[in-house]
Amino acid sequence: MPKKGAKKQEAKTKKITKTKKQEQSVKVKVAESATKSLGEQKKNKELNIPDILLQANYVSAEDIKKAKEASKKQHVSVVDFLLRENLVTKDLLGQAVAEFFKMPYADLNTNLPSKEQVLKIPEDIAKKRRLVLFREGDKSVIVTTDKPQQTQLLATLKKIFKGKKIELAYSISEDIDNSFIYYRKALETRFSKIIASGEKVAPKILDEIFNDALAYHASDIHLEPQADQVMVRFRIDGVLQEAGTLPKENYLNILNLIKVQARLRIDEHFQPKTEPFVISKMLNKLICVSRLLSL
């Protein structure tokens, strides 16, 4: 985590501006127009990510131009094109935006926050203000957000972390959303709601299981039928952990849905087999289904 004072940041900005002036005239024009528009963005609380990447020297003017042309032809956003073509990573994108706001960057994807950490900020405030506790010391805390333009952020946090020095950092929205998983109700509670509604029970339950597994970065999902219920377990960092239980009467439908998606025969129960399938277009994740014999 970088910790930089305002003066150091100011000096850095001046150095960048000075270096830009030394560049060729064509490039300077691009940078100047980007700077103007970025000034407006800060004022208007809007973000133009391609301009930020360009101005902060994370992506070249040539690559931005290529992405803008492709975005018109292929109907994808400039940022999506840059990510797809491996011209930028989400992490670099986060660093660039953090630099734009003159804030440290908190990489929540690598430095996963614990449940205890996340729950220190009440759910309503965390979700409304988009806040996650990143680090906590005896005298200070670092709280990260993807919406640093908000007013009264520090005042809100001072009420939660009384007497502590508060530092704000920036994280990308996807990582902030993933951290909010700890506010989710237990799988059983969500299963009960879905079952009570009586609508699309198996697909909805399966979605909940897959969403949780992805958010917890689980490598395996185990559905283990027991005498009167089905145990759902996730393998996280190599360790099998209990995620929840499922009523046994709903298991067959869920199992058949998985088998259909994996193109396995639903009437075959004894042959161990592994098949891959994509769980949904929205999540776009490849899942491998392994049917194992149990005693």
Place this chain on the structure above:
Amino acid sequence: MKKILIAEDEKPMAKALKLKLDNSGFEAQIASNGQEAIDMLSKEKFDLVLLDLVMPKVDGFTVLETLKTKKINVPVIITSNLSQEEDAAKAKSLGAKDYLIKSNTPIAEIVDHVKKILKV
């Protein structure tokens, strides 16, 4: 103008580092694997090397060992995702000046380390 070699196989990271360094008054070149880095360092004189450890063909540790064997004297900053203390200790014993963990060090900060070591 000080010359920096970026030995990094992750393309967006290498390109962003080059852009940042070029715009900070350095002349940066990219080697996309360890062998390419050794070849470039054998032919050309660089003022500093930013060296990733996990790279195709030849890894960063081998690059450090080769620099020692070939008596190529150049300051090296390790930029790696290997966060074990043993890795840092091994790299430093092979002559690395600094050891930065990529996921904890934004590239703007890596540039600051380059400036500090080259005293610019």
